Amino acid sequence: MVTLERPSRLVLWDVDKTLIDIGPVSDEIYREVFESVMGRPLVHVVTRAGRTDPEIAVDTLTRHGIADPGSYLDRVAETLTDAVRTRAAVIRRRGRALPGAEAALEAVAKVPGVVQSVLTGNVRDNAVAKLAMFGLDRYVDFSVGAYGSDNPVRAKLVDIARARATAKYGAVFDDTTTVLGDSPNDIAAARTGGAGIVAIATGLFGTAELEAAMQPAPPGANGVVLTDLTDTAAILRAVLGDTGPVSDRVGP
Template sequence: MPELVLWDIDHTLMATGGLGRELWAEAFREVTGVEMREQASVTGSTERVILRETARLHDVPYSDELFDSFASALGAVHVRRAAELRERGHALPGAAAVLARLAEQGVQQTVVTGNVREAAEVKLAVFGLDDYMQLGNGAYGQDAEERPELLRVALARSSTQAKAAVFLGDTPADVAGGLDAGVRIVAVATGRTTVDQLRGAGADVVLDGLTDTERALAAIKS
């Protein structure tokens, strides 16, 4: 069993049921005064990159100060609408069971996500997934722009060597980040990317989901 299991959040552990875009648009309008007409691609990206590209699409000047304000607003809107997220979203089938079994075996778990930290914490808490995580050791959208850097941040905070860690995610960007950071990758085809696409991206193991707890655990420790 690895010393550390790193988890992506969106479409790996949970889904927002479409609410995520609404919350994002609300925070964007709050900090820019502009109604969001379109959003830059979010798959496998981080909030900093998504904000910069979305701002460009709306001719809004981007700055680090804008991101800081946006991160605060996005976290706050997740807190305000947590009950709605609980109603419309859901933990992905089998996610809680795998997290619980790993925790029972004493495996350290945390997240590597493009979400800003407060939003990530709300997403995990509303579906009861936060109890299994050491969130202080995770890496979030405020920490870096790309997955490799995020993974290295989480490894450093967890005091774990890359070879002793496993990363679970659902996008080619997750796979590429894991390869760059030197961690083993278990990809789950629970998002918009197929099993074949994830395998082609270079994942060590690809699962079609987490519903088979024993199979998921075997993949994580193989």
């Protein structure tokens, strides 16, 4: 992490399918967690893209006819964290940091005044663990991030991250927050939270789907769709809202 003297911009990254991809290991983990908590096989698989872990858990349990699914959330979170920890070697072997992810994180971290963290549906421990497995954790201030373990409603995570960043750095980020993610749910959360959005087609949704999810755009809303993370200069321009050269905005 770069030490900040005058924080002025908050940048919040999604984790899965935006910065990293652990492939089918994710499916295996969710199946294992359900079977461990409920003592029966997982039958109904729900959509997970862009959703928080508590939201996914409640939906899954409801689909299986389980009463009062919210009462299982603490146990699900604990079991999910254990599953990621015990599968760390498998995740490293079968997963990957997405192309350009580390270069993008490093470049954003070097911009003076930027606070860089995450906005993710993962519970906090898993967000930290997953990025650490691929050496990406050093670029992120996890203390000001927002996680599925904070609130099951993704749209509420923007304000949670802002409040944490303000409390730590003494700056207000109401008009200078940018979310980066790979799904329409990331776009919706950013829009609801009044943040800019950089949508990246590295997950299950292509550029056309992400562009459609941008519409209709609220007045003054900032939104960019990129194919991937391999063009670091394009990432910087999108994050900074700058269409010109970025070399003079980046620190050593």
